[in-house]
Amino acid sequence: MIKFFSNSNIFFWIEKLTNFINSIFFIVLLVAISFALILSPPDYLQGDSVRIMYVHVPAAWIGLASFFCIALLSLVNFIFKIKNFNLISKSIAPIGLVFTCLAIITGSLWGQPTWGTFWVWDARITSMLILAIFYIIFILSYKLISDQKKADKISSFVAIIGSINLPIIKYSVDWWNTLHQPASIKILGASSIHSSMLVPLFLMFFVLILYCALIFLMKYKTEIIRIKKKNLKRL
């Protein structure tokens, strides 16, 4: 695994994967959007504003999952000092930040018609905001600290401490009274979303994952190029 990532023909694989994702991306996107916007039924209570969920929920999942990946890679990197892991977590961070912000924004757009407010300081929403702040600190620690080794150390430390926030986000709706509703989709047991709405949800999730992979591969490529040409200025 480690050997694969440090392999010199990594560019070949990145190119191949990117081309593959590019070839299927727009077809999957069209299918998912037509399911989400046209073919799926409106909700019995919220009407058409349920369609915001098809972006909101996958965006929140991706935001959480990317931070989990970053934390895991940082943990291994902090202990065993594998340089490539640093590059990978550095390439994941911007996408994670974008999707966390997207979850917050779409959530507040959904909140206005249904709850009657754009923003409340309840446990779920506040902890999500803290996740976004951790992403920003993580990215800033690369941009602001010029000493590479020090930057690696501090950023992986930020990611490890920030990972404590992840279970708090997940279980905030169960531990405390929140305005945000509890989880509809459970890993064990039946989900409380009707199957005609689950199909577009998972399709949209798949599309957004593909998009993430695409952006990640592009970012990872530039990071490797930057390493190979040491004299390239920090962007």
Next chain:
Amino acid sequence: MLTKKVKKRVSLLSLVLILSVISIFLILRSLTSNILYFQSPTDIKNNNDINFNKKMRVGGMVKKNSITINDKEIKFIITDFDNELKVSYSGTVPNLFSEEKGVVAEGRLQDKKFFVADRILAKHDENYMPPELKEIIKKDVK
């Protein structure tokens, strides 16, 4: 693979992690009353030192057949199926506000049984389904 340096880093990291988890746990525990977004009618009944001048939020279900609307105000009852609280409110309510649905009211307690709200938020539950299915479920219940 497990050199001395690695072992040192592992022990340092686990120490920091355990300490920070414990401290965050303690902070969250002591802040529980602030993190709770709303209180239930039972919380209010059991709480003996309520500050009646302070703004607070109460949440629960809107009791069935309890909404009465006249030209000045909306009155309804919030219930958590153990205790109830009468609420009076004048203003617009969100779309999802209806009987047997979750609601959060923000305002001041007049006494332990009566609450004057100046903002109403609807709480959505975790169920999503198309309207036709809801009709079927309604018929089954009847």
